[in-house]
Amino acid sequence: MPSTLISPSTAASADGPLIVAVVREGAEPRITERHCHGRGQLLGATQGLLSVDAGDSQWVVPATHAVWIPPGTAHGVRSHGPFCGWSVYVLASECVGLPEAPCILTVSGLLREVVLRTAGWGEGDWAPAQTRLAGVLLDEIRTLPRATLGLPMPRDARLRRIAQALSDRPDDERRLEEWAAWAGIAPRTLTRRFVQETGFSFTEWRQRVRLLRALERLAAGMPVTRVALELGYDNVSAFIALFRRTFGVTPGRYFAPHESL
Structure with missing residues (x-):
């Protein structure tokens, strides 16, 4: 497991600086359990x-977006390729008015600049200008538009088993009735509860997990045609059309x- 971006004591602390911002790059992928x-x-x-x-959702997040994770929410992160990323840790008492559930936010140019400016600030006393800039960052989190790249996981254990199998193998072509039999659930119940x-309907959910993969x-860097075929699409044009409708x-x-950070 890689080292944490900030010390565990700082991440857990109920006091200290309003925010702790970190920017990191590495030659290897990063996997945080x-x-x-x-x-x-x-x-x-x-x-x-x-x-x-995070929570009951999965996301694949491009550099144009960011994920907000409220205090106390279980989460894990994996980079695809060498890790080039950033994090801002917000004191729990300052999270009032911020999103109460994990969500994806569209990153603004202002947010990028503030993260870059605040990264590496010490944990000692701040000048008034630093406190004001931290407040700007919190205001940005409150007002940034939310995006719909997420994929919520079902709560029912049988449906979750199906969803996890599809996440692992999005090219699996089994029909709904076959999945229902595999998980021990009636097809009509599967359809309704999904x-x-x-x-999302079962079909929509499966399409979404394929698009995230x-x-x-x-x-x-994989070619579009190869991506479409590996994910179970016989018609590359249909894959491109679905991708464009979604994104x-x-x-x-x-x-x-x-624009990069």
């Missing part, structure tokens, strides 16, 4: 992708150069 701490955390990548498992517990592969751009344009 599921854990929790007393501070809230906003995390993102400066390039590439991060897979984040919508109730995730907000597609982001991982595309970020690693607003084609796979080839999704990772077009953007």
Whole structure:
């Protein structure tokens, strides 16, 4: 397991600086096992992708977005390729008014600049200007638009077993009835409860997990055609059309150069 970005005592502390911002780059992928701490955390990548498992949701997050994790929420993180990322740890008492559940936020240019400016600040006494800048960062977290890249996991143990299997093998072509038999649940119950517990139909959920895995592969430089075929699409054009409907751009344009941190 890699070393923590900040000391465990600082992450757990109920006092200290309002925020602790960290920017890190490494030659190796970063895998942080599921854990929790007393501070809230906003995390993102400066390039590439991060897979984040927080609460009951999974996300694959590009560098244009960040994940907010409230204090005490269990979460794990994995980078795809060498780790290039940042985190802001927020004192629990300052999280009032911030999102109460894990969510994805669209990163603004102002947020990027503030993170860069505050990274590496010491934990001693701050000048008034530093406190004001920390307040700007908290205001940005409160007002940044939320994105819908997430994939909520169902709570029912049988449905969760199906969802985990599809997350591991998104190219699995079994029909709904076959999945229901495999998990020991009636097909009609599976259909109804998937919508109730995730907000997606079974088909929509499976499409979404394929698209999130597609982001991982595309970020690693895999050609679009190969990505589509490995994820179970016989028609590459259909994959591209679904990708564009979901993310607003084609796979080839999704990772077009953007302003980095």
